[in-house]
Amino acid sequence: MTAARGSNEDTGDMDWATGEPAVFVSACIRCDRRWYLPRRWCPACGSEDVIRTRSSGVGQTAAVTVIYRRTGGDDPIGIALVDLDEGVRMMARCHLTTLVGTRVRLTFVSSEDPSWNGGLIPYCEELV
Amino acid sequence: MYIKVGTGDDGGSTVSLEGATDCSGIHIDRAGCDGASVANALLAVGAAVAIDGDQFLISAGWLRSRTGTLQEDPAWSESFEAMIGSAGSREPYLVAMDAIKVGDRPSEASRLPRRGKALGWITGVGLTPFGRQPGLSAVDWQATAATKALADSGRSRLEVDAVLTGYATTVGHLMPANLLSEYLGIRPQIALGVSVGGATGLAMLGQAVALVTSGQARCVLVVAGEDRASGQSRDHSINTLAQVGHLRYEVPLGANVPGYYALLASAYLHRYGLKAHDLAHIAVQMRRHAQNHPGAQYRDPIDADAVVASRPIAEPLRLLDCCPVSDGGAAFVVEEVASDPRAVAVTGVGQANRHQHLSEADFGDLGARRSAQAALTAASLDLADIDIAGVYDSFTITLALLLEEIGFAPPGEAGAMARSDAFGPRGSLPLNTHGGLLSYGHPGVAGGMAHVVEMVTQLRQEAGPRQVDRPRRAMVHADGGVLSAHVTAILDTLQEIPA
Numbered sequence: 001m002t003a004a005r006g007s008n009e010d011t012g013d014m015d016w017a018t019g020e021p022a023v024f025v026s027a028c029i030r031c032d033r034r035w036y037l038p039r040r041w042c043p044a045c046g047s048e049d050v051i052r053t054r055s056s057g058v059g060q061t062a063a064v065t066v067i068y069r070r071t072g073g074d075d076p077i078g079i080a081l082v083d084l085d086e087g088v089r090m091m092a093r094c095h096l097t098t099l100v101g102t103r104v105r106l107t108f109v110s111s112e113d114p115s116w117n118g119g120l121i122p123y124c125e126e127l128v
Numbered sequence: 129m130y131i132k133v134g135t136g137d138d139g140g141s142t143v144s145l146e147g148a149t150d151c152s153g154i155h156i157d158r159a160g161c162d163g164a165s166v167a168n169a170l171l172a173v174g175a176a177v178a179i180d181g182d183q184f185l186i187s188a189g190w191l192r193s194r195t196g197t198l199q200e201d202p203a204w205s206e207s208f209e210a211m212i213g214s215a216g217s218r219e220p221y222l223v224a225m226d227a228i229k230v231g232d233r234p235s236e237a238s239r240l241p242r243r244g245k246a247l248g249w250i251t252g253v254g255l256t257p258f259g260r261q262p263g264l265s266a267v268d269w270q271a272t273a274a275t276k277a278l279a280d281s282g283r284s285r286l287e288v289d290a291v292l293t294g295y296a297t298t299v300g301h302l303m304p305a306n307l308l309s310e311y312l313g314i315r316p317q318i319a320l321g322v323s324v325g326g327a328t329g330l331a332m333l334g335q336a337v338a339l340v341t342s343g344q345a346r347c348v349l350v351v352a353g354e355d356r357a358s359g360q361s362r363d364h365s366i367n368t369l370a371q372v373g374h375l376r377y378e379v380p381l382g383a384n385v386p387g388y389y390a391l392l393a394s395a396y397l398h399r400y401g402l403k404a405h406d407l408a409h410i411a412v413q414m415r416r417h418a419q420n421h422p423g424a425q426y427r428d429p430i431d432a433d434a435v436v437a438s439r440p441i442a443e444p445l446r447l448l449d450c451c452p453v454s455d456g457g458a459a460f461v462v463e464e465v466a467s468d469p470r471a472v473a474v475t476g477v478g479q480a481n482r483h484q485h486l487s488e489a490d491f492g493d494l495g496a497r498r499s500a501q502a503a504l505t506a507a508s509l510d511l512a513d514i515d516i517a518g519v520y521d522s523f524t525i526t527l528a529l530l531l532e533e534i535g536f537a538p539p540g541e542a543g544a545m546a547r548s549d550a551f552g553p554r555g556s557l558p559l560n561t562h563g564g565l566l567s568y569g570h571p572g573v574a575g576g577m578a579h580v581v582e583m584v585t586q587l588r589q590e591a592g593p594r595q596v597d598r599p600r601r602a603m604v605h606a607d608g609g610v611l612s613a614h615v616t617a618i619l620d621t622l623q624e625i626p627a
Contacts, residue, residue, distance in 0.1 A: 017376045036487055037377055063398075065383075065390035066443040071363040072382045076440075079383045081391055081487065089487050091378045100398040111380060121381055 252281025258569025269353030325608025353457025418563025478502025
């Protein structure tokens with residue numbers, strides 16, 4: 001587990017959105033609220049006492065889709081909402097055949113869109 | 129609880145309340161006053177009143193809010209009496225003379241309609257056909273719809289003192305209301321561009337009502353229009369709309385708006401053990417409605433098999449589960465007073481904003497129920513009082529989730545209700561009788577406003593072949609983003625009940 005105090009950065013500076021193969025979960029030290037989309041203040045109590053913790057990357061799919069009509073490429077892609085075991089929900093890529101309610105572990109693959117500066121995207125591998 | 133109505137020294141009616149605030153047994157002592165005096169006195173102090181033969185019924189909510197104060201605050205008593213004294217001059221309340229309301233107690237009174245009070249009046253509406261119609265710019269569509277609405281209301285451009293305009297993705301202008309006002313030659317005191325996604329039209333209606341209620345404006349022009357189909361490439365349109373997703377944590381994954389709604393659909397189907405075919409009936413009903421509207425983009429009949437067989441967009445959503453991208457415009461005029469008998473009252477507005485991004489949405493509490501309940505409470509109505517509805521239907525799943533969270537359909541059964549014709553012209557809830565976004569079309573903000581125009585048209589009984597049998601009260605509801613922003617409005621004819 002790697003932990004980092006909340007910084008003045010708007011977003012985490014070490015997660016997949018900036019090219020590092022990791023997902024981080026934010027937690028409020030004052031009220032214990034947890035969340036995924038980074039922000040400097042707790043969305044529940046407003047506290048600035050926020051800690052960001054590296055997620056285990058394990059969770060369960062809450063929703064899945066296969067997108068056929070899109071602008072970033074011609075091949076269909078799988079998208080899932082994953083409920084991480086740390087208690088937050090995030091969006092990730094998944095296999096075209098992944099179903100709702102599947103246990104998954106996040107890996108990271110290269111983004112096919114070179115214009116996006118992160119370079120990595122989270123991808124669900126099914127746990128058996 | 130006893131309510132005593134009498135005649136004051138000055139000849140005006142008086143009302144007094146005695147006993148506990150137990151709404152289960154309300155008696156009104158007429159003390160020899162005639163029915164009009166009683167109703168007049170009660171209406172003048174803001175109560176919703178029923179007259180049923182010799183019985184008078186009064187809203188429990190009003191009693192609860194008033195009686196405690198009455199007993200504790202002498203100053204309130206004085207103003208109470210003062211209002212009664214001027215009861216005869218309060219014409220707007222007399223419009224509601226036929227109102228029936230017993231708050232929490234259905235029984236006898238539930239057979240008779242209740243009434244809220246007008247917060248503002250929709251005096252004119254304008255709607256263009258929707259479809260792929262190259263040739264007009266976004267502002268041209270807005271001006272076309274605005275001109276229709278003004279003509280319908282009988283107002284000239286010079287009488288407009290506020291202009292509210294929705295954003296257009298093909299323009300991206302910082303000041304859409306100023307842009308349109310200049311184009312039309314209107315110099316309004318208030319000009320406001322509004323941006324709440326698909327809920328923008330109803331959010332503007334809510335603000336228009338607030339402007340006239342607060343006395344800041346008397347005649348508000350609400351407009352939207354866009355060349356969304358012809359003014360940009362389809363890819364550009366998809367990319368623009370995808371930005372309601374999170375810029376760094378959702379959009380880079382390659383998802384788009386159909387994808388976000390498809391995720392909602394997959395969770396929904398999984399939860400209730402349904403198949404895509406179950407949602408398809410919603411699209412079929414919308415198409416059936418559109419067949420009776422010459423302005424609809426798609427009018428060819430379809431069945432559920434055709435919906436499921438159409439090409440996949442974002443599983444489980446197929447092409448015919450998704451609204452088209454269209455060109456067109458819609459507008460309405462909201463005024464402080466009803467200028468003619470065709471005016472339709474807005475009696476309640478509710479809103480709820482619980483999340484922006486799908487990742488943070490609470491699937492069990494998206495905001496639709498809160499918004500609808502707030503609007504109903506403002507209008508002193510229950511869901512059962514609603515005769516017809518216009519509910520946002522960007523995708524079949526959108527309509528299913530909204531209908532179920534608002535309470536129009538039991539959980540998991542919106543599709544089954546559509547299949548059983550519940551949302552048809554003679555069903556229990558005639559819904560989106562113009563064809564909705566799914567078949568009338570969707571040029572952006574104007575798409576959600578078309579539902580308002582259709583409900584006004586129905587309440588005026590001017591819907592021709594689509595006309596539902598004498599509707600009195602309509603609910604319109606829209607969402608923006610990914611069920612992120614919710615706005616609900618209650619529209620009411622507030623007309624006398626024929627004896």
